[in-house]
Amino acid sequence: MPLKAFRGPKVWLWRWRRNPLKRRADTMEAWVLLGAWLLTLLAGVFAGFAAARSVEDGLARERVEWHPVVAHVMDKAPGSAAPKSGDSGSSETSDSSDSSRGERVWARVGWAVADGSAHSGQARVPAGSKVGTPVTVWTDPQGHLVTRPATASEARLRSALIGGLVGLSAAAVPFVAGLVARGRLERRRMDHWDAEWARLGPQWGRMTG
Numbered sequence: 741m742p743l744k745a746f747r748g749p750k751v752w753l754w755r756w757r758r759n760p761l762k763r764r765a766d767t768m769e770a771w772v773l774l775g776a777w778l779l780t781l782l783a784g785v786f787a788g789f790a791a792a793r794s795v796e797d798g799l800a801r802e803r804v805e806w807h808p809v810v811a812h813v814m815d816k817a818p819g820s821a822a823p824k825s826g827d828s829g830s831s832e833t834s835d836s837s838d839s840s841r842g843e844r845v846w847a848r849v850g851w852a853v854a855d856g857s858a859h860s861g862q863a864r865v866p867a868g869s870k871v872g873t874p875v876t877v878w879t880d881p882q883g884h885l886v887t888r889p890a891t892a893s894e895a896r897l898r899s900a901l902i903g904g905l906v907g908l909s910a911a912a913v914p915f916v917a918g919l920v921a922r923g924r925l926e927r928r929r930m931d932h933w934d935a936e937w938a939r940l941g942p943q944w945g946r947m948t949g
Contacts, residue, residue: 789903806886812873846863846864
C-alpha cells in the first residue's frame with residue numbers, strides 16, 4: 741500500500757528539527773515555505789503602505805489645488821423648482837414632485853477662471869433653476885470641472901481601504917506561488933517514499949516474517 745495512506749498527525753517545525761529520516765527535499769521545502777511567508781508579509785506590507793500613501797497624497801493635493809467657484813446656469817434646468825418654505829401649496833399634497841425633496845438635475849453652467857477666460861460645462865443644479873441662477877462648482881487649476889475633493893477623514897478611510905486591497909493582492913502572489921511549490925515538493929517526496937517502499941517493503945516483510 742502506498743505510503744500516502746499512512747500520513748500521521750502534523751508536527752510543527754518538523755522540517756527544522758534534526759532527524760535521520762529527513763531528506764534534502766524536506767530541507768528545501770522548509771526554505772521554500774520560509775521564503776514564501778517572508779515574501780508574502782513583505783509584499784503585502786510594502787505594497788499596501790505604498791498604495792495608501794500614494795492615494796492619501798493624491799487626495800491631499802486635490803484638496804489644495806481644487807477650489808469652488810460660482811457658476812451661473814446658462815439654460816433653464818429641467819423640472820420644477822422646489823416650493824419655498826412656508827408655501828402651503830403643492831408641497832403639502834401627496835403627489836408632490838421630486839423637486840420638493842431637493843432634486844438636482846444636469847444643466848449647462850458657465851464660469852470664469854482667475855485669468856478671466858470663460859468656461860462652460862454640465863453640472864448638477866436644483867431642478868427648475870432659471871437662467872442666471874448662481875451655483876457652486878469645483879474646478880481644477882486648469883478651470884475644468886471636478887467633483888468635490890475628499891475631506892481629510894474621507895481620504896484616510898479611502899486610502900486605508902485601497903491600501904488594504906492592494907496589500908492583499910500583492911501578498912497573494914508569493915503566497916500562491918509558495919503553495920504551488922510546496923505541493924510539487926510534497927508530491928515529489930511522497931513519490932520517492934512510494935518508490936522506496938515498493939523496493940524495500942517486500943524485504944522488510946520477509947525479515948519480520
